[in-house]
Amino acid sequence: MAVSLLLQLLFIVLLSPTFAEPNATHAQTQHCLENEKSLLLELKNELVFDSSYSTILVHWNQKDDCCFWEGVECDGAGHVIGLRLYYEGISGGLNESSSLFRLNYLEELSLADNLFSGSLPHNITNLERLSSLDLSSCRFSGAIPSMLGNLTQLVHLEMSSNFFTGSISSGHFEDFSKVEFIDLSYNLLSGSIPISIFNIPSLGFIDLQHNQLIGKVDEFASVNISQLYKLDLSSNRLESPIPNSFIKLQGLNSLGLSDNLFNDSFQLDKYLSLPKLRDLSLSNNNLSLSGSHSFPVNQSSSLEFLDLSDNLIAGEIPSWIWEIGNGSLNYLDLSCNMLVGLQKPYHIPNSLRHLDLHSNQLPGQFPNLEVRSLSNNNLSLSGSHSFPASQSSGLEFLDLSDNMIAGEIPSWIWEIGNGSLCYMNLSCNMLVGLQKPYHIPTSLEYLDLHSNQLRGEFPSLLQLKYATKVDFSNNHFDQFGILVTGNDSALFGYSEFSLRNNSLSGSIPTFFCKATFLVLDLSVNYLSGSIPHCLFENTFSLNLGRNNISGWIPDNFSRNCELMLLDLHDNNLVGDVPLSLANCSLLTVLNLSNNKLSGTVPTSLCKISDLWILDLSANNLNGNIPRCLVQHLLALNLGRNNITGRVPNFTADCGLQYLDLNNNKLTGEVPLSLENCQRLEVMNVGGNQLDGTFPCMLPLSLRVLVLRANRFHGELRCHKSWPNLQIIDIANNNFSGNVDSLSFSDWRQMMRDTVTKLSYRNLAFTFPLVNSSADYSERVSLIIKGAERNLVKIWPDFTSIDLSCNNFQGGIPDSMGKLNALYLLNLSHNSLTGTIPKSLSNLTGLGSLDLSANQLTGKIPKEIAGLTFLQVLNVSHNKLVGEIPTGPQIQTFPGDCFEGNIGLCGLPLNISCIKTLASPPNVKSDGTTEIEWDYVFAAAGYVVGFGSFLWVLIFRRSFRERYFEKIEDVFEKIVNLRKKKKRKDGGRRVVGSQVRRQ
Known part of the structure; x- marks a missing residue:
């Protein structure tokens, strides 16, 4: 019976859900x-x-x-x-x-x-039993609920990556007693850090990085916080000093204080005594290392990651730094400091995988360092290049770029790490070749030697079959050499291969048909012949620009064409633009400019929905601009062709940023639909036959506007301004009215404002490709100092105003003096009147000033002579008068810059400024004689005074009698004096004759 009951009980237990699924x-x-x-x-x-x-x-x-x-x-x-x-x-x-x-x-x-x-509701504090709250990456904004401290059972609080604002108050944390984890990173919190957050004895994790916290970090209260293992306050605005209390955190594993305003002397040795500290980051502050560099290192330290970059650490790298943790250190970043060498003796540990010393002042020879980056120094590999490389090293990454390393690349450098090296960057040095024999390791995935002085035959790359990047650009190679052997049929694959800007000549080798490339750049060489069709099939990004390549572009692109970028500019290609390019559905950039292509712009290009940049400029293309072409493009350049017709209308979703149609035969007006292009930055339609009034519909994003040499007319009254405008050229049109109709005071980009300038970039597109990136610079042609110049890159500091050869009247507005970042100002060949405003002397960066061929009057302001940056000054053919002011530079300009002003004198003119009695009359702007009112008033004073005297003398008898009495008295005195003088003279003569007789 007992056995039966036991079996029944066992059967029930086996059928129960808890037993069947013990983890339920x-x-x-x-x-x-x-x-x-x-x-x-x-x-x-x-x-x-x-x-x-x-x-x-x-x-x-x-x-x-x-x-x-x-x-x-x-x-x-x-x-x-x-x-x-x-x-x-x-x-x-x-x-x-x-x-x-x-x-x-x-x-x-x-x-x-x-x-x-929106904000986080305050009623979340009703959930009083919460022990874990995760609101990370929720996009909440506003302040953190003030009663958050009501969640007294909370252990885990994560609110990172939101838009929380306001300060962290004491009320947020003062009632927490169980919380172990607090993450408020990547928000917009401001104010100081309350001490209450450090008074939670159970707290082990605090992350407040990437906020806007300010002030000093208060010292910890005397509470047991030994549980804290991570503290990250990076990327805030915290100030010195770094609290000494951090040294008491014996359980600390990670400490992040990077990107703050700490500027005191850092006691690194104290932190190395923390037994569990593995990660210490203090980069981008103004710290220096305190005390002697010879202090003993705690061998029990387990530090693995040390980042002290971007500080003020000076002197030699101390030898003790290699002994940290008795070989546990694998990442050391001392870049961007003021280090001048390595203190001896030094023993680089085999554990080191990353050593970054770039942007220091390290000179001399470098031994067998197990490094990860030694870039941007004044290094040289002087002496013997044969010292042994560490075969036991685990080095994976070596960067010695941006230094002064000279001579040949030593052969031992390829043996570092015994095959573990996968990244090597020796770019931007003065290397002249590779020491033989060299054996490039097969493990190498990234090899960058660009911007050196390597010359001769390009080295063999048999070992590098699947490198992510091989860059030998900006050197002096003139031969391709043996890239692969004739028997090697293996298909090579490179993410990026660049031999840009060398001295390579001849046809493109067949090697490039045996390899696949994500990016292949052979531009800026002397390559000739035709383009092998295989390059269009096995390459995603192909750049052969600025060579001597001739022939036709093949018109047989397959339907599975995978080209994303095709750049063949500045060659000698002929024929039509291939219609089959429409099969390249992934194409984002097509640049065929400056060739000898003919025919029309094919409408088939409209089928490429992802086409961003199209440059067909400087060819012999004709016909109209396809209307469909402007729908998806970011940049369109059809300048310097023979294109006719009108500028097409733009769609409502226009995303165009760059439009260049200069020097064609376009007619009609600028379409009003251009206002749909709210991102437009550059518009160049100069050198056409366009008419109409000024295009006031242009968006506020505009930075460059060129309308020169068209048939535009009317006044410039738009009732809007373009604060980003940095280049405006509307010369050689028929514009009229006053210049002051332009709101110069709103053109912020032409004003020297450091805060504003830092936010601007040069006009260029940078766009991603597969495992790489490419860029396309926006260009513009301007008349600078009397000659046409092509600006290949438009930098934010280049500013220009050219209003010349129009019909503008009135005076030069004083508001132009606010454009103190202006470089070029041309107002010549108009009908401007008035004087030259003194405010132009504020344009201290002005390099060219042309006010010639106007009707300006008055004197040249002496303040203009203080513009020492001027290279061109022309005020000729006006009605200026007076002496040319003297200054350190104004007298160095030729005399013809001042000629045609009848009243100007002084150097450099050969006209003296000494006034003569027959001074030429002053001539007004209308040709009439100008009255010198100073002389008029003086003459009037004489007439009034003399007339008053005569009136009193004639009509006042008493005055007349006294006047003549005075005259008689004066006359008698004069007669008496003359008589006395005669008597004295007679006596002297008698005495003199008697003396002579004796």
């Missing part, structure tokens, strides 16, 4: 409570989510037990204690009245990686 959750032992199920379904209806993206909410339904729903966890009583709704595509806001905040038994809540908007 509470949700499988208890049904969901109906009221909580209703709350969850209500929450589902409240939330806006993408049902095609959702994997959790989309499956919640009335039929199933909610404890078995994905993302839901229940306890034994059926209460919902866990809710995980991450990656659900939820968008929109979360209301204060949400049913979520009535799930009173909730212990874990994760809404991470969704697209919420």
Whole structure:
């Protein structure tokens, strides 16, 4: 009987769910409570989510037990204690009245990686049982709820990567007693860090990096915080000093203080005594190492990662630094400091994988360093190149770029790491060749030797069959050499291969048909012959520009063409633009400029939906511009062809940023639909036959505008301004009216403002390719100093205004003096009147000033002589007067820059400024004689005074009698004096004669 009962009990146990699934959750032992199920379904209806993206909410339904729903966890009583709704595509806001905040038994809540908007509701503090709250990457904004401290059971708090603003108050954390993990990184929090956050004894993880926190980090209170193992305060605005309390954190594993404003002397030895510290990052501050560099190193240290880059550490690299952790160090970054050498003796540990010393002042010979980066120094590999490389080294990455390394590349350098080396960068040095024998290791995936002085025959690359990058650009190679053997039939593969800007000549070798390339760049050489068709088949990005290649572009591109970039500019190609290029559906950049192509612009190019940049300029193309061509492009350049017709209309979704149609035969007006191109930065339609008024519809994004040599007319009254404008050339048109109709005071890009300047970039496109990137510089032709110049790159510091050869009237506005970053100003050949404003002396960066052929009057302001940066000055053929002001440079200009001004004198003119009695009359701008009012007033004063005297003398008898009495008295005195003088003279003569007789 007992055995039977035992068997029955065993059978029941075996059938029970708990025994059958020992890892089952509470949700499988208890049904969901109906009221909580209703709350969850209500929450589902409240939330806006993408049902095609959702994997959790989309499956919640009335039929199933909610404890078995994905993302839901229940306890034994059926209460919902866990809710995980991450990656659900939820968008929109979360209301204060949400049913979520009535799930009173909730212990874990994760809404991470969704697209919420608005602030985090304060009612989240109603969930008093929460122990884990994950709101990372939710896009919440606004302040963190002030009553967050009510969640006293919280252990894990993660709110990173949101847009939370405001300060962190003491109330947020003062009631926390169990929290172990706090992550508020990557937000917009400001203010100081409250000391209460460090008074949580259970806290082990604090991450506040990438915020806007300011001030000093307060010293820790005397609370046991030995549990803290990670502290990251990087990328804020914290100030010195670094608290000494950090040294007391004996359990600290990782400390990040990078990208702050610490500028004190750092006690590195104190931190090396922390036994568990593995990661120490202090980069991008203004720290220096305190004390002697010979202090003993704690051998028990387990430091593996040390980043002290971008600081003010000076002197030699101390020898003790290699002994940190007794060989545990594998990453050391001391770049961007003021280091001048290595203190001896030094023993680079075999554990080191990354050593970065770039941007220092390290000179001399470098021995067998197990390094990862030694770039940007003043290094040289002087002395013997035969010292042995460490065969036991685990070096994987070597960067000695941007130094002064000279001579040949030593053969031992390829043996570093005994085959583990996969990255080598020796670019931007003065290397002249490779020491033989050289054996490039097969492990090498990245080899960069660009911008050296390597010459002769290009080295064999038999070993590098699948390198991600091989860059030998900007050298002096003149022969290809043996790239592969004739028997080698293996297909090579390179992500990027560049021999740009060398001295290679002859035809393109057949080697390039045996390899596949993501990027192949053979531009800026002397290559000739035709293009092997295989290059169009096995290359994603092909650049053969600036060579001597001739012939036709093959018109047989296959339907599976995978070209993404094709650049054949500046060659001698002839024929039509191939229609089959439309088969290259991935093509983003097509540059065939400056060849001898003919025919029309093919409409088939419109089929390439991803085409961003099209440059067919400087050819012999004719016909009209296809209307469909401007729909998807970012840059269109058809300048210097024979294209006729009108500028096509632009679509409502126009994304054009660069439009160059200069020097064609276009007619009509600029279409009003151009206002749809709200991202347009460059517009050049100069040298056509366009007419109409000034195109006021142009967007505010405009930076370069060229309308020169057309038939535009009318005044410049647009009632808007272009704050980003840096180049405007509307010369050789029929514009009229006053120049001051332009709002010069709003052209911020032409004003010297450091804060503004830093936000501007040169005008160029940089776009991603597979495992690489390419760029296309926007160009423009301008008349600079009297000659046409092609600006290959438009830098933000180049600013120009050319309004010459129009019909502008009125004066030069004083507001032009605010454009203190202006480089070129040409107002010549107009009808401007008035004087030259003194405010132009504020244009201290002005290199060229042309005011010639106007009707300007008055004197040249002496302040203009202070423009010492001027290289061109022309004020000829005006009506200026007076002496040419003297200055350190103004007298060095030739005399013809001042000729045609009848009243100018002084150097460099050979006209003296000494006034004569017959001074020439001043001539007004209308040709009449100008009255010298100073002389008029002086003469009037004499007349009035003399007339008054005569009137009194004639009509006042008493005055007349006294006047003549005075005259008689004066006359008598004069007569008496003359008589006395005669008597004295007679006496002297008598005495003199008597003396002579004696």
